[in-house]
Amino acid sequence: MFWSAALAADSTPRPTTLDDAQESATNAAGWVEENWSTWLNVGLRIALILVIAFVARHLVRRAITKLIERMNRTAQAVDGTALGGLLVNVERRRQRSAAIGSVLRSVASFMIMGSAGLMILSALKINLAPLLASAGVAGVAIGFGARNLVTDFLSGVFMILEDQYGVGDSIDAGVASGEVIEVGLRVTKLRGDNGEIWYVRNGEVKRIGNLSQGWATANVDVQVRADEDLDRVRAIITQVGVEMAKDEPWNERLWEPVEVLGLDAVYLDSMVVRVSARTMPGKALGVERELRWRIKKALEAAGIRLVGHPPEAALETAAGDPAAGMSAPSVLANPDSPQSQAASSIPPPAPAAAQPPVQK
Known part of the structure; x- marks a missing residue:
């Protein structure tokens, strides 16, 4: 009981005197005075770094934004001209520039x-x-776990920087082919x-x-009769x-004059004339259709008839011998022929006759 009262008396907080408070304030002020220059120096360095x-x-x-805008203005200046066809259209240049600018x-x-x-x-x-x-x-660790993502991203960056393809291009990517409608980094x-x-995926x-x-090639085959005048055609x-x-x-769309390359094939009753023209990229199919239309009308007006493909399968069937697929008669088919008898199987030996028992 005595010890409990003594411990309770010792644990009671002692009243703080004025001298103790003054000493604590003096120590804190001295500590602040000693370190304020360091704090101010560090704070100013951090503020300067951020600014x-x-x-x-x-x-x-x-x-970077100014550079991208200049690239877009250059593309707009040549769009719709022959030089613009050699380069890229405005939309493709704009999207490619936007992607490059975003990455940079x-x-x-x-x-x-x-x-x-x-x-x-x-500084801290x-x-x-x-x-x-x-x-x-x-x-x-992240590189090993997301190596496919990193590969796709890096491949997309280099595809855009090297201008391998853009929006509106028709490409064959191996795994798929078609018209590009969006180019992303992944x-x-x-x-x-x-x-x-x-x-x-780009990777x-x-x-x-x-x-x-670059450019495309429009190829048209014109098939006429074998007795037509080639110089006139x-x-x-x-x-x-x-x-x-x-x-x-x-x-x-035509970048070079239409050229008649010559005879591409000659058949018994017809011949094929190959016509070629270099065109703006992506416009070869339309040029081929228009060229066929005009050539057909011009040849019909000149009295030159176009013919279809010769029935090659029918010609090959008619020229072949009907009995070519039949095998020659074999001597083995006659059972009386020496070859057939020589090739016949050996008959099994006859069973031995039963002998009478020997009497003793």
């Missing part, structure tokens, strides 16, 4: 703000070695021939055949090409 980072980020992003702005922001964050941590006297080591290990959307939409594309860049087709090159809009 420089935001200003640099704004200037870099603005420079994201990379610039990440690098600038990341560097600013590391500098702020260094924080050891960055464990943090960088942990970030490296986490980066390796997935490319294609519109197939039957209207279906293909989502192709899965091993080869790309672009049918809409050539003259008529050449005149059709000259007249077509003067009309709208074929004067811009």
